[in-house]
Amino acid sequence: MLISLLLMIYETWLVGLYAEQSYRRKVELLKRNGCVIIASPSNVRWLVGTEGGIVLIDETKEVMVAPKLELDRIRKSVEWIEVIEGPRGSLWKKVRDLCSGPYYADLAYLNYSQANSLVSEFKAKDVSKEIARLRRSKDEYELKTIKSALKIAEDAFKITWEELREGITELQAAGILEMRMRELGAQEYAFNTISAFGENSAEPHHIPSARKWGLNEIALFDFGAVVNGFRSDITRTFAPDRRSEWMIAVLEAVNESMKAVREGVRASDIDAIARNVLKEYGYEKAFIHGLGHGVGADIHEPPYLSPSSNDVLVEGDVVTIEPGIYFQGEGGIRVEQMVVVKRNGWEVLNELPALWY
Template identity: 30%
Template sequence: MADDAAKPYVAERLARLRQKMEATGTDLVALAPGAHLRWLLGFAPAADERPSLCLIGPENACFLMPALNADDSRQHTDLKFFEWKDDVGPAKALAEALGYAAPRARRFGLDETMRADHALMLTDALAGCGRSFASETVGGLRMIKTADEIALLKDNARIADIAQVAVRDALAEGISESELAAVVQETFAAHGARPTFAILAIGPNSAYPHHHTGSATLKRGDIVLVDIGGMKNGYNSDITRMVSFGEPPAGYRDVHQVVDAAVRAAMAAARPGVSARSVDLAARQVITDAGYGDFFTHRTGHGLGTEVHEQPYITSANELVLEEGMVFTIEPGIYLPGRFGIRLEEVAVVTANGCEILSGLSRDLAVV
């Protein structure tokens, strides 16, 4: 079903995409069913082994569409369709669609999430054309959030804060990670959001950055890493906080302070005109100086919007210059095998003079 939050923006987003295409020398953008297309048009057709592509040229845009999906898809878009049937195959319809959208294409942008067989089919049909990825065009637009998009992200952050508190209220001797994840899911649903993930890691399991929530149960003295996210109106939340069931393990509080200092350093570095790399390095330097550099094993953050992980990626290898309206997580961590792990995660919006944090929930250790 079409995303109601995106529908009013379709014409404006298509116009912005064409401006971006002109600026990057891209004559054609080819999108598969997925996040880029859903952001652009407010819907994505069914995705399977049958090629279904949206082709956007300088003036015209159309779909290469399997016939069995055409009638349903027409409910969501007025773009022209070039249909093909299983007993004929897509080759003729693809040639006609390309001739309509961009008959003189010299360089095209390929959806980086497209199936390999569909990408090769398209590349063969555009033999001799230069090639880039849609992350350069559509992805570049998605990185800069509008005020309406930021408002949706703020609402999702509010719901995620409520879910974090619900986990704390549910802590009890013997409760399992899976049972706590169910509390998260129920809380998101009660506020009109769809839960997308819930990492609940008790005790030593918190030392696994992407722990698979399981059957471990809670006892006094355990800490719990709570990394959760949900989606409402097509946009996501993502937040990590730490909770202790009783007094935390020896040494925990000191490490927690280091991680929080790393978050604050990254927040201070995040502003227009600086690189994503500099934000990562600001957090990483705090942790390294404290002697835990070998235990910070991932990037400092990732973009957040219609996907949980999208551009920009806050890594020490990314020279991308930050701009006002970019939204990304700041989530440094320290993971001590066999003991505990600590990750504190905020969602930051780059503003004219710095950044704004969406969560209203303290990063202090919550002791229950």
């Protein structure tokens, strides 16, 4: 009992150490001769692991400015940055008091009004491209955190699957899966969980309904968890009887496209491989979305694996490979794996079998 407690304390300390090292690395790469304003919730989450304020970085310090109602929560979760109170809805008013220009900001991540305010008041220059580049290559802490979020999601699904019974509704199944993720440590859901039964599985972004499940019907689940600001994304489909050929085609598209994943490969080329596999089965018109996308602080972020993408894979990218085929009125199959890009290949992050029966 004591050993288990000590191991838990050590693991918590180690995670905190990795988190702070990751933060320090990012800060050093973001520093400019002036003040960098990180204002987008997405980028604040990527930088410090939580959101609710803005982060100011200059050559000598970093400060997070947050409204009073967020102060205690943020201070408990982020110990390595000073957190001070700013007026709710007007956090910009603290900027000049805390750091001087020239000013830089993540303008492209903000809405027009926010970006326009920063440009007109501070003459801020955009550093969004630099931030986007930094966000692509996941460091050791980020990768560990994404793996943790994925393990929670997969373990929750295994428990949920054992609880499914004939007659359960899509809403009930989604609710059980989300509850199990929470019980296993998810701080949030990565997005609204999709559970789709029978013909509803032909809708890639189906919203769960009161539709009941029959044991001989397709059951598709698309879900993910959040840990310390980073997300996981996974899809598994149960495909009985005559729909097994659909599954075989989709699994082949997953496996063949993954073989091409490595640094320097065009994302559109990987998408094309999956499409060519499905074309051989006669299903090319049933594949109606891109092959995948990056995952990190956001559930959808660069690179995008699609026919129109100009992205090129870099080492450290975490991407999804998720071909799917959909037949209106009948159903659909999608399998989604999470993969980290290596210099000369890839690593599948999933432990849950892709073929689910």
